[in-house]
Amino acid sequence: MNFRGxxxxxxxxxxxxxxxxxxxxxxxxxxxxxxSSGSARxxxxxxxxxxxxxxxxxILARHLADALGKELDEPxxxxxxxxxxxxxxxxxxAKSAPDxxxxxxxxxxxxxNPSLFKHMPYDSERDLQPIATVATAPLVLIxxxxxxxxxxxxxxxxxxxxxxxxSFASAGLGSPPHIAGELFRTTxxxxxxxxxxxxxxxxxxxxxxxxxxxxxTGLSSALxxxxxxxxxxxxxxxxxxxxxxxxxxxxxxxxxxxxxVTSWWGLFGPKGLPQDQAEKxxxxxxxxxxxxxxxxxxxxxxxxxxxxxxAKLGDRLKAETLRWAEVLRKADIAPQ
Numbered sequence: 001m002n003f004r005g006x007x008x009x010x011x012x013x014x015x016x017x018x019x020x021x022x023x024x025x026x027x028x029x030x031x032x033x034x035x036s037s038g039s040a041r042x043x044x045x046x047x048x049x050x051x052x053x054x055x056x057x058x059i060l061a062r063h064l065a066d067a068l069g070k071e072l073d074e075p076x077x078x079x080x081x082x083x084x085x086x087x088x089x090x091x092x093x094a095k096s097a098p099d100x101x102x103x104x105x106x107x108x109x110x111x112x113n114p115s116l117f118k119h120m121p122y123d124s125e126r127d128l129q130p131i132a133t134v135a136t137a138p139l140v141l142i143x144x145x146x147x148x149x150x151x152x153x154x155x156x157x158x159x160x161x162x163x164x165x166x167s168f169a170s171a172g173l174g175s176p177p178h179i180a181g182e183l184f185r186t187t188x189x190x191x192x193x194x195x196x197x198x199x200x201x202x203x204x205x206x207x208x209x210x211x212x213x214x215x216x217t218g219l220s221s222a223l224x225x226x227x228x229x230x231x232x233x234x235x236x237x238x239x240x241x242x243x244x245x246x247x248x249x250x251x252x253x254x255x256x257x258x259x260x261v262t263s264w265w266g267l268f269g270p271k272g273l274p275q276d277q278a279e280k281x282x283x284x285x286x287x288x289x290x291x292x293x294x295x296x297x298x299x300x301x302x303x304x305x306x307x308x309x310x311a312k313l314g315d316r317l318k319a320e321t322l323r324w325a326e327v328l329r330k331a332d333i334a335p336q
Contacts, residue, residue, distance in 0.1 A: 050089025
């Protein structure tokens with residue numbers, strides 16, 4: 001998801017080199033019990049975001065960094081390390097020292113990439129320690145207004161009756177819009193064309209322009225265009241309707257309960273992170289997400305603050321890795 005108009009700094013500090021957000025703590029060093037000499041400055045907690053600054057994961061991480069810094073009473077920075085379908089940032093964290101200073105804002109890519117890449121530089125289950133689920137968000141299925149389908153059943157009938165006539169856009173191979181599109185295609189058993197783009201923005205533009213029939217995307221990306229009538233919303237991929245689109249049914253309500261795709265974000269550390277540190281971080285995340293101001297900021301982005309423990313995050317990662325491997329297998333998408 002792409003969000004615009006938001007500053008690239010968090011309340012924990014100002015943006016520095018490499019897309020960092022850092023707290024300037026000054027005299028607070030001695031107040032927190034750290035030595036005052038330059039050689040003994042405290043190491044800030046670093047949240048690595050495997051995407052460029054300005055996107056949904058980045059903005060979510062900056063909100064969390066702000067709240068987490070207050071909960072832990074220590075500096076927290078956001079470090080953007082994009083590239084290779086999130087593998088650069090994730091590998092950096094996987095190979096970092098398990099001392100509690102380097103964490104990853106991981107997402108659905110951790111469960112998809114093992115089926116997309118022949119040679120992964122790390123193993124998400126073996127090399128990363130789940131700490132806490134941070135947030136979740138459904139996708140919305142939108143179509144160009146000229147597509148002759150007022151609901152999901154009519155879209156399915158159209159796709160089945162005219163092989164290849166219905167195309168679906170995505171934000172790139174392995175992205176949530178792509179995975180959702182492939183799940184839709186294989187579930188309904190229709191011949192549909194995948195049209196990948198470098199990001200949601202250009203994909204959405206071509207759906208608006210009519211070059212592509214449909215797109216699964218984050219609510220924030222499409223809400224304005226839906227309300228303006230530039231695209232038509234047919235269904236939500238989550239388990240419940242959303243306040244911003246109360247008249248749009250879920251996929252289950254539309255008759256397709258198996259087309260259930262929820263984007264998620266979780267905090268991970270390197271494997272070997274001491275249990276007491278992992279529990280301290282998890283508890284701090286839970287407190288941070290319980291703050292009404294934080295929940296309101298995320299709700300404004302159509303993201304749900306959705307805390308769960310590290311154990312449950314690990315279970316989600318395992319289950320979704322198996323699930324998306326099967327979806328990609330059925331879609332005849334071989335690892336690259």
